Amino acid sequence: MKYLVTGGAGFIGSALCHRLMASPDAQVTVVDKMTYAANPASLAPFEEEDRFRLVKADICDQARMMDLMLADAPDVVFHLAAETHVDRSIDGADAFVQTNLIGTFAMLQVARALHERKGGAGVRFVHVSTDEVFGSLGPEGRFEETTAYDPSSPYSATKAGADHLARAWHRTYGLPVMVSNCSNNYGPRQFPEKLIPLMVLNALEGLKLPIYGDGSNVRDWLHVEDHADALVRIAEAGVPGESYTVGGNSEKTNLEIVRLVCQLLDERRPERAPHGDLMTFVADRPGHDLRYAIDASKIDRELGWAPSRDFVQGLADTVDWYIANEAWWGPLRETVYAGERLGKVGA
Numbered sequence: 001m002k003y004l005v006t007g008g009a010g011f012i013g014s015a016l017c018h019r020l021m022a023s024p025d026a027q028v029t030v031v032d033k034m035t036y037a038a039n040p041a042s043l044a045p046f047e048e049e050d051r052f053r054l055v056k057a058d059i060c061d062q063a064r065m066m067d068l069m070l071a072d073a074p075d076v077v078f079h080l081a082a083e084t085h086v087d088r089s090i091d092g093a094d095a096f097v098q099t100n101l102i103g104t105f106a107m108l109q110v111a112r113a114l115h116e117r118k119g120g121a122g123v124r125f126v127h128v129s130t131d132e133v134f135g136s137l138g139p140e141g142r143f144e145e146t147t148a149y150d151p152s153s154p155y156s157a158t159k160a161g162a163d164h165l166a167r168a169w170h171r172t173y174g175l176p177v178m179v180s181n182c183s184n185n186y187g188p189r190q191f192p193e194k195l196i197p198l199m200v201l202n203a204l205e206g207l208k209l210p211i212y213g214d215g216s217n218v219r220d221w222l223h224v225e226d227h228a229d230a231l232v233r234i235a236e237a238g239v240p241g242e243s244y245t246v247g248g249n250s251e252k253t254n255l256e257i258v259r260l261v262c263q264l265l266d267e268r269r270p271e272r273a274p275h276g277d278l279m280t281f282v283a284d285r286p287g288h289d290l291r292y293a294i295d296a297s298k299i300d301r302e303l304g305w306a307p308s309r310d311f312v313q314g315l316a317d318t319v320d321w322y323i324a325n326e327a328w329w330g331p332l333r334e335t336v337y338a339g340e341r342l343g344k345v346g347a
């Protein structure tokens with residue numbers, strides 16, 4: 001099988017590449033602009049493999065994407081390239097509109113050209129999206145495939161628009177598109193601007209652990225390797241035109257997450273305990289959705305996928321990964337992002 005993975009040098013994209021490359025007959029081409037969020041170290045194990053290729057390119061460059069797509073002729077496109085950090089989208093939405101909307105449009109157009117060249121068969125397009133497109137839940141209920149779109153942030157609004165484009169390319173042009181809307185991911189190789197790695201690295205360095213508002217916002221956490229399994233399953237057996245909500249059945253408040261991280265670090269770095277003393281409540285994120293939760297029964301029932309990793313064990317493994325892999329994150333903290341507050345506009 002030949003796969004094209006956009007955004008493959010990012011957090012989820014690289015986990016997906018590890019998952020795909022575990023099959024000896026898989027051929028993987030990654031297209032990635034190598035923004036601040038990409039890390040070539042995440043793909044280093046495949047550098048010497050003939051069946052793996054990393055192409056540094058912008059998905060918005062439709063002519064370049066067309067050449068690549070027609071030459072490569074993949075069986076499956078996994079489209080993950082995106083600007084992904086909500087706080088950065090509050091500070092400046094331009095790159096989000098470009099990559100998430102225009103870039104998705106470009107990828108759909110070139111996949112459509114390949115689909116037509118192959119006589120209407122032979123390329124499946126997995127569009128990877130987020131549960132944030134559904135807006136905020138109250139204390140009850142869960143998002144499912146039929147939940148109405150109601151995005152709150154510039155990030156989620158651009159992802160919502162991209163989802164609509166993806167579905168329209170199926171309905172209008174017959175491109176076999178499957179959309180996945182996934183909850184918050186955690187695990188190794190996540191850029192340390194996101195909650196869990198930011199808390200782990202700040203705590204390791206004895207820095208403050210900033211918690212937005214009162215820490216009561218709830219997210220449904222999914223291990224990134226479970227997500228990679230779900231994406232492969234959708235590529236194999238998903239029905240074109242359908243959406244799949246993908247979640248971890250692990251709802252936690254941000255405060256619970258930070259307390260758990262502190263507890264795990266107290267066990268591993270007792271000389272710095274109690275790490276909980278570093279917790280600091282800061283002004284909330286503007287437009288901060290209160291709660292996300294996923295009903296993943298459709299993908300379980302129809303495609304036989306369910307999350308398999310226990311959250312507390314997965315979090316402990318993630319903390320251990322960051323402790324063991326300073327070579328991966330150290331240079332990022334020094335040169336790209338040191339943990340400063342982003343997205344405060346209007347707060």
Ligand SMILES: NC(=O)c1ccc[n+]([C@@H]2O[C@H](COP(=O)([O-])OP(=O)(O)OC[C@H]3O[C@@H](n4cnc5c(N)ncnc54)[C@H](O)[C@@H]3O)[C@@H](O)[C@H]2O)c1
Nearest residue numbers: 007009010011012033034035037038058059081082184185
């Ligand atoms: N992280 C999560 O919890 C989560 C949850 C649900 C859905 N998603 C979605 O999954 C996808 C991957 O998320 P992630 O957390 O791995 O993101 P990430 O920020 O870690 O990685 C994004 C990757 O896309 C690349 N990229 C950005 N703009 C590009 C462009 N114009 N052309 C080519 N490459 C470009 C970056 O260089 C980076 O490698 C995104 O589409 C995101 O919306 C993420």
